[in-house]
Amino acid sequence: MRTLVLGGTRSGKSARAESLLAGPSHVRYLATGAVPTGDDQAWSERVQAHRDRRGARYTTVESLDLAGLLRADPDAATLVDDLGNWVTGLLDAADAWDDEAVDLAAEITELRDAVAEFRGQLVIVSPEVGLSVVPATATGRRFQDLLGAVNAAVAGACENVELVVAGRILAPLPADRTALPADRTALPDDRAETRSPARNPEPEELGRSERPQGSVKAPKIPETAARRELDPTDAEVFEVVDLPDEDVAESARRRLLTLTKPPNSLGRLEDIGVWISSCQGVCPPKAIRSPQIVVFAGDHGVAREGVSAFPPEVTAQMVTNIAEGGAAINVLARRAGAAVQVLDMSVDSDDADPVVARYKVRRSTGDLRRGEAMTLAEARRAVAAGRAVADDLVDAGADLLIAGDMGIGNTTPAAVLTGTITGKEPVVVVGRGTGVDDAGWIRKTAAIRDGLRFGRRHRHDPLSLLAAVAGPDLAAMAGFLAQAALRKTPVILDGMVVTSAALVANSLAPGASAWWCAGHRSTEPAHGFALAELGLEPILDLSMRLGEGSGAATALPVVADAVDILIDMATFGDAGVDDGS
Numbered sequence: 001m002r003t004l005v006l007g008g009t010r011s012g013k014s015a016r017a018e019s020l021l022a023g024p025s026h027v028r029y030l031a032t033g034a035v036p037t038g039d040d041q042a043w044s045e046r047v048q049a050h051r052d053r054r055g056a057r058y059t060t061v062e063s064l065d066l067a068g069l070l071r072a073d074p075d076a077a078t079l080v081d082d083l084g085n086w087v088t089g090l091l092d093a094a095d096a097w098d099d100e101a102v103d104l105a106a107e108i109t110e111l112r113d114a115v116a117e118f119r120g121q122l123v124i125v126s127p128e129v130g131l132s133v134v135p136a137t138a139t140g141r142r143f144q145d146l147l148g149a150v151n152a153a154v155a156g157a158c159e160n161v162e163l164v165v166a167g168r169i170l171a172p173l174p175a176d177r178t179a180l181p182a183d184r185t186a187l188p189d190d191r192a193e194t195r196s197p198a199r200n201p202e203p204e205e206l207g208r209s210e211r212p213q214g215s216v217k218a219p220k221i222p223e224t225a226a227r228r229e230l231d232p233t234d235a236e237v238f239e240v241v242d243l244p245d246e247d248v249a250e251s252a253r254r255r256l257l258t259l260t261k262p263p264n265s266l267g268r269l270e271d272i273g274v275w276i277s278s279c280q281g282v283c284p285p286k287a288i289r290s291p292q293i294v295v296f297a298g299d300h301g302v303a304r305e306g307v308s309a310f311p312p313e314v315t316a317q318m319v320t321n322i323a324e325g326g327a328a329i330n331v332l333a334r335r336a337g338a339a340v341q342v343l344d345m346s347v348d349s350d351d352a353d354p355v356v357a358r359y360k361v362r363r364s365t366g367d368l369r370r371g372e373a374m375t376l377a378e379a380r381r382a383v384a385a386g387r388a389v390a391d392d393l394v395d396a397g398a399d400l401l402i403a404g405d406m407g408i409g410n411t412t413p414a415a416v417l418t419g420t421i422t423g424k425e426p427v428v429v430v431g432r433g434t435g436v437d438d439a440g441w442i443r444k445t446a447a448i449r450d451g452l453r454f455g456r457r458h459r460h461d462p463l464s465l466l467a468a469v470a471g472p473d474l475a476a477m478a479g480f481l482a483q484a485a486l487r488k489t490p491v492i493l494d495g496m497v498v499t500s501a502a503l504v505a506n507s508l509a510p511g512a513s514a515w516w517c518a519g520h521r522s523t524e525p526a527h528g529f530a531l532a533e534l535g536l537e538p539i540l541d542l543s544m545r546l547g548e549g550s551g552a553a554t555a556l557p558v559v560a561d562a563v564d565i566l567i568d569m570a571t572f573g574d575a576g577v578d579d580g581s
């Protein structure tokens, strides 16, 4: 996936670009702007602040040979920041600020082709300087024209183009508007009437597009890949969950009646829009701009007992696949405009990247059939970690959260949690998971039966229940989902595994379920019982049973559409349409 992030100086475009790359464990940072030597203290500090925010996941390469570097490693997650400095650097290198004969056309074409051929996750930042008046100096115009041509060419090679204004993302720009015909990507010559009467910008001022100006501060987005210090009491002390705002919900229902459609004709889409509006506390709601997906990964001791169609080693392998952007969840998230990160909470391997494993509690779990999945202290740490992850994302501007799961064998503990909380028998909650055969199904049902004997003892003590029969991955999911509700941030629940953690979260923080909707109905039988317990009707029913957050990510565009309906549809009055009354 290739994304071009455009924006003015201090618009928040670099922070947005970094948030799009929150998932991969390593990111190559192609810096195009040389750090000035000498006395420009403010500029050096600014560059350092950018570096600090990006953190240790980033490897910096400073070069103007963008096309060469992109082609040298076309699969590595890469951030290019930014194209304004690149144009400046090329003009400086060719000493061509005053030489109209140097048009950079070959360099621009080469860059566009290298971007088009890139296979991995690529985010390119570039200043948008075309919205201001045409500069009065020849060099100023030259820079504006060249950068406009570069932006148009690179946009044509990207699937996504976003514009960031005052920290808000006007995204994504529709492809039919971004893909200009080839002749429009040549040097533009449409500078016209709006020539600046004011002072002439200096060339270096225009070229160094990130230069600090005035006292406006860029929005601070915390480094979500940093590990917070955890407070274990965070696993036991939950404030009272407020409900979404019912007055705002009522306003949204009234607004829907004014829109140019028969009443209730958009069915459940209308209910979803009302719900998001009430979660945000504002009508019309704000468009969903920064949905964030966290896949909680962990192994389960019971997987060694032949309860899954796949070997436990697949968990670690899939963690790497998700971190590298190759899993189903990455594909679905890219299409839906969501960022993905994977967290190793308890994978049975020490190979994960330290960032991915920053909250790791232990390797795999003990035997849930004996009520010994993990210790209470481990359960506390995992719940607190899930809460910290949700806090970080909400602090960073996330406006919708999705939890996903990855762990061979995890449908067994999930069935135990669901059976315990909904009071159902093992043969009713057991499912085929990844596709276990009949012999495996019998072993799995017996394991669930044994786990339920211990689970039921802790029916009214969610933390002890997690410790006895779950694992750090499920516990972290529960903390994450409860904290999202406390932070008044809507959640789309995924399938059977995540929803089993949601049942626990709703015990930890009663009322939390008001902040969740169900993305889909998994084929796992336990999922239906869990949804009924939470009073949630799934948006989609596509016979999915993958996990990873895939069902929620598939439902995300529906939720975003429901919000846009409330924002963008014309009213009967505005459109001059007879409302039939």
Ligand SMILES: O=C(O)c1ccc[n+]([C@@H]2O[C@H](COP(=O)([O-])O)[C@@H](O)[C@H]2O)c1
Pocket (backbone or CB within 6 Å): 307, 308, 309, 310, 405, 406, 407, 408, 409, 410, 411, 412, 432, 433, 434, 435, 436, 494, 495, 496, 497, 498, 522, 523, 524, 527, 544, 545, 546, 547, 548
């Ligand atoms: O969440 C679901 O609805 C779901 C249903 C079936 C399978 N899964 C995924 O499959 C894995 C667990 O399946 P199993 O058979 O190994 O217990 C795990 O990685 C889950 O993400 C997930």
Ligand SMILES: Cc1cc2nc[nH]c2cc1C
Pocket (backbone or CB within 6 Å): 310, 314, 318, 405, 406, 407, 434, 546, 547, 548
């Ligand atoms: C390959 C594979 C991918 C998965 N994603 C979630 N659960 C999974 C289980 C398997 C086996």
